[in-house]
Amino acid sequence: MKKTLVCKIDKDNIDIDKIQEFGKILRDGGTVIFPTETVYGLGANALDEKAAKKIYEAKGRPSDNPLIVHISDKEEIHKIATGIDDRVYKVMDNFWPGPITIVLKKKAVVPSITSGNLDTVAVRMPSHPIALSLIKESGVFVAGPSANISGRPSPTDEQNVYEEMDSRVDGIILGGDSNVGLESTVLDLTGDIPTILRPGGVTLEDLSEILGEVVIDPGILEKNENIIAKAPGMKYTHYAPNAEVFIVKKDDNYVDKINKLVDEKVEQGKKVGIMCINKNKDKYKGEVIGLGDDLNEVAYNLFKTLREMDKKGVDIIYSEEFEKSGIGQAIMNRLTKAAGYKFV
Ligand code: AMP
Numbered sequence: 001m002k003k004t005l006v007c008k009i010d011k012d013n014i015d016i017d018k019i020q021e022f023g024k025i026l027r028d029g030g031t032v033i034f035p036t037e038t039v040y041g042l043g044a045n046a047l048d049e050k051a052a053k054k055i056y057e058a059k060g061r062p063s064d065n066p067l068i069v070h071i072s073d074k075e076e077i078h079k080i081a082t083g084i085d086d087r088v089y090k091v092m093d094n095f096w097p098g099p100i101t102i103v104l105k106k107k108a109v110v111p112s113i114t115s116g117n118l119d120t121v122a123v124r125m126p127s128h129p130i131a132l133s134l135i136k137e138s139g140v141f142v143a144g145p146s147a148n149i150s151g152r153p154s155p156t157d158e159q160n161v162y163e164e165m166d167s168r169v170d171g172i173i174l175g176g177d178s179n180v181g182l183e184s185t186v187l188d189l190t191g192d193i194p195t196i197l198r199p200g201g202v203t204l205e206d207l208s209e210i211l212g213e214v215v216i217d218p219g220i221l222e223k224n225e226n227i228i229a230k231a232p233g234m235k236y237t238h239y240a241p242n243a244e245v246f247i248v249k250k251d252d253n254y255v256d257k258i259n260k261l262v263d264e265k266v267e268q269g270k271k272v273g274i275m276c277i278n279k280n281k282d283k284y285k286g287e288v289i290g291l292g293d294d295l296n297e298v299a300y301n302l303f304k305t306l307r308e309m310d311k312k313g314v315d316i317i318y319s320e321e322f323e324k325s326g327i328g329q330a331i332m333n334r335l336t337k338a339a340g341y342k343f344v
């Protein structure tokens, strides 16, 4: 058990003295949880092997799953990565600071604990003002995976991050909700064709517009023993609440199908939760939670709702299926993993 320094900081009126205190913890090799626009991150000095190791310990994360290195200034990318070509500049110019991570060949300063033994490094400049200020004040490169225990949904709000991670890290900055709600897009620019290794806040459509041909790594769309996802993290169980999750295919009679399933399970003594688009909320029985009016709201609420379902003590969650365009690709990727690929 660690004594954790916990502090609320207002992102619109940043208390720089407090940020400097947390920055010092990072500089001294400690761990600090901080808000970003995607999800909360669990930070440590990415170039300090001992510090980076603490991240894996705090999360219970497998050590072959590499960490994203966060920077507060685009120029810093040159210190840790090579192969920075026109495509990299285009992505940085259009989307940084923001929810996209770029995978490039790494420089020797990046230890293998941070790169998960790969010869590449994942880099992102977040847009959240607290994240940017913390990275800058720390004076170090900040490795920062999602601040959850490995396998659990990523935390996107103060209460959940505090409940799960207090006394596991040296510091926690509470800075309100993450407004994207899903992790960054991971884009591999080491090969000839830009490849999305994880769908996220910046969509395939956004990227194709500036880069031309962009492909999605086939390993992340379906469970296929023969295809191995290129982002090591994609192979692990992820985003899973305690309840068993099923995605209900959106065919002609999905509403009836869900209600029939709810009846069956309730009969068996189970508590059932439903996740749906807001306009369908009144159509279902059981513990119904509307995820939002549109896909952006669904992204924002998805992880929080999975955790809320756990708090309600539901045994089974049925979720509506969402269209796979725009941010819907990332939503369905997380949902499919939370469901362990189970569709009904
Ligand atoms: P997290 O920071 O927990 O949201 O996870 C980071 C994601 O980026 C995981 O899916 C990692 O496997 C992936 N990732 C990080 N570094 C690399 C890399 N060098 N090559 C490919 N994927 C990476």
Ligand code: MG
Pocket (backbone or CB within 6 Å): 145, 146, 154
């Ligand atoms: Mg994660």
